[in-house]
Amino acid sequence: MSNVLGQASTAAEREVEEHLRSVPEWGGLGVEYAPVIGGLQNSNWRVTVPGDHRSYFLKVPGAGTDAFIDRGVANVAAKRAGDLGISPRVAHFDGASGAEVCEFLEGYRACTNGDMKEWAITEDVLRLYDAFHGTEPLPVTKTMFDLIDEHLAQGAELGAQLPPFASVLLREYGIVKEVLQASGLDLVPCHNDPMPGNFLISEHGPMKLVDFEFASNNERAYDLALILAEFFYDEPTAMACIEAAYGSTNWKVVSRVQLCRFLADVKWGLWGCVNHQLNTSWDFDYHKYGVWKLLRARGQMADPRWSQWLQAV
Template sequence: MSTLSAQDENSAVPTGGIRGHARTEAEHAVEAALDAVIEWQGRQVAYSPVHGGLQNENWRLEVEGEQIPFFLKIPGAGSEAFIDRKNAHVAAERAGALGISPRIVHFDADTGIEIIEFLEGYRACTNGDMKQPEITSEIIGLYRAFGSIEPLPSTKTVLDMIDEHLVQTAELGITLPRFWSELMREQHSAQQALLAGGIDLAPCHNDPMPGNFLISDGKPMRLVDFEFSSNNERAYELAVMTTEFFYDDHRLAECVEQFYGAVCAQALARVQVCGFLADVKWGLWGIVNAKLNSGWDFDYHKYGVWKLHRAQSRLRDPRWGSWIGTL
C-alpha cells in the first residue's frame, strides 16, 4: 500500500531525531538505512516520521549539503510475502524516467529500503479528491503513460494474484467466509472467460490507493508506490481504480472512453468483470495480511471480508451473465 500517503503540509518540517542520536527501535532502523548510503556518510541528517502508510515506516530526511529533502521508506515486516522488490524498483525507475514519479536516490534490493525525492509542496490525494473529474482524468493519464513503458520484469495478472493468495490461505490455515464457495465458482467462470477472450498484457501500477497520487496546485500529478506493479490485464488497472472509488455507471463509461479512446460493450464488460476480480484479490490479500502480522494498526481481516462481500454483491447485478458472455 501507500508509501507517500502522508506527504502533506503537516509533515513539512522535521521534528524527529538527528543522525547519531537514535533512541527508539524505529530510529535505529532509520540510521541503519542511512549508513548504507555511501555518498551521505559523515553528513548530518535530520529525520522525522511521515505518518499514514499502512505497512511501511516512512520518514522525511534533511541532509546536510543537499538542497531538497528526501523520503525514506522502510518496508514493514511480512510485506515481502506480496512484493517483488526488484520489479518495483524497475517500475519506479521507468516511471521516474517518464517524469511521472519522483527520482530514486537509493535502493537496497535485499531489504526493499528506498530513498526518493520528497516532492515539496505536494500532498497526497484523499477519497474526496477522487470525486473530482479532473483528478480522475489525471490519474487515467498517468496510467496510460505508465502502460506505455516496456514490459516489467514481473508478469502477474489478477488471476495469478488470486491464485497466490489462495495458496497463502492454505499454507496459513485460514478459514475463508462461508460464502466463499459462490465467489470461487464465479471467479472460475470469470477466469475462463477472460482467458478465452485473451489477456491484454500491459505494465500496470495495480494499487490506486488515494495516497499514491500526489498533487500540487499548478503542477502535474505524480504517481508513487510501485510495490504491486506488474504486467497485468490492462483493464484491471482501470477496474481496480473505478471499483475502489465507487464510480457509478456514468463515471465508469467516461473513464473507459478516456482510457481506451472509445466506449464499447466489450471494454465495459472487461472492466466490470475485472472489478469483481479486484475485490476478490484484495479481499484475500486483507485476510492473509491479518494472519501474517497482528501488529499493524489496521483491521485487515475486516477490510478483507468487506471486499469479498462487495465482490459478492456484484454477482447480484442482472448484467453479470452478459458481462461474462461479452468477454
C-alpha cells in the same frame, strides 16, 4: 521532530539509521530524519542532507510485506516512472532490505476519496496510468489470476478465515478466469494499487504517482477496474472512465472491465484476510477490510447483467 544520525533512541529509529548509513553519498554527513505520517505497512521518513537543497523520502519495508511484494521489480517500476516524470525520482535502493530513497515532493499532498469526485482529478489519474502502461514491459508478469491464486495458496497455508459465501465467489472466479484467458490478455506494465493516497497533487505541479510495490505486467482492463472499485465510482462515472481510457464504451470493453472489477475486489479481499494472519500488530483491521471487499465482489456478480458480461468478452 528531527533526529540527527547517531541520535536514535527507539528500535524504529535505529533501523532507519542503519538504512541511512548504507547510502554511500551520505557517509560522514549530519543527516537528519523525521517520521512521515501515513502508510499501512511500511514506515516512512523525511530525510535532509547538509549541503543538499533537496529533501528525500525513505520507505522502510514493514515486517511480513515480502509475502506479497517483489522489491526489485517495484524499484524497476519506480525508476521508470521517475524517468518518465510521472513519479518522484529514485535516489537510492538497497536490494538486500528493500529500503528505497526517492526525492521528497515539496508542496504535495496525498489525494483522498473526496478528491476523486472531481473529474479533473480523475482525468489526471487516467493520464498517469496511460503513461505507465506505455512503458517497457516489467521483469515480472503477474496477472490478476496469478495474484488471486497466490493469495488462495497463502490463505490455505496460514489458515486464513474466509466468509461463508467465499465458495460461491471462488466458483464464479473460476468461470471468469476461463472466459478472460480464452479471450486473450492485453498485458501492459500495471501499477495494480490505485488507492487515493498513491496519487499526490499540488497547486504548483502535475499529479504524481507513487508506490509501485504491486507493479507487474498485467491486464490493462484490470488496472482501470481497480480505479473504478477503489474510488467508489457510480456507473455514469465508470462509463466516462472507460471511454477516456479506451476511446469507446462498446459492450465488449465494458464487459471486460466489469469482470475485472469483480476480480479486483476478490484479489484485495483475499489480501486482507491473508494479511490478518501475517501480522496482528498492524493498526488496521485487515480481516474486516477483506470480508467487505469480498462482499462487494458478491454484489458485482449479483448484477443482472453478469451473464451478459461473461458472454461478451
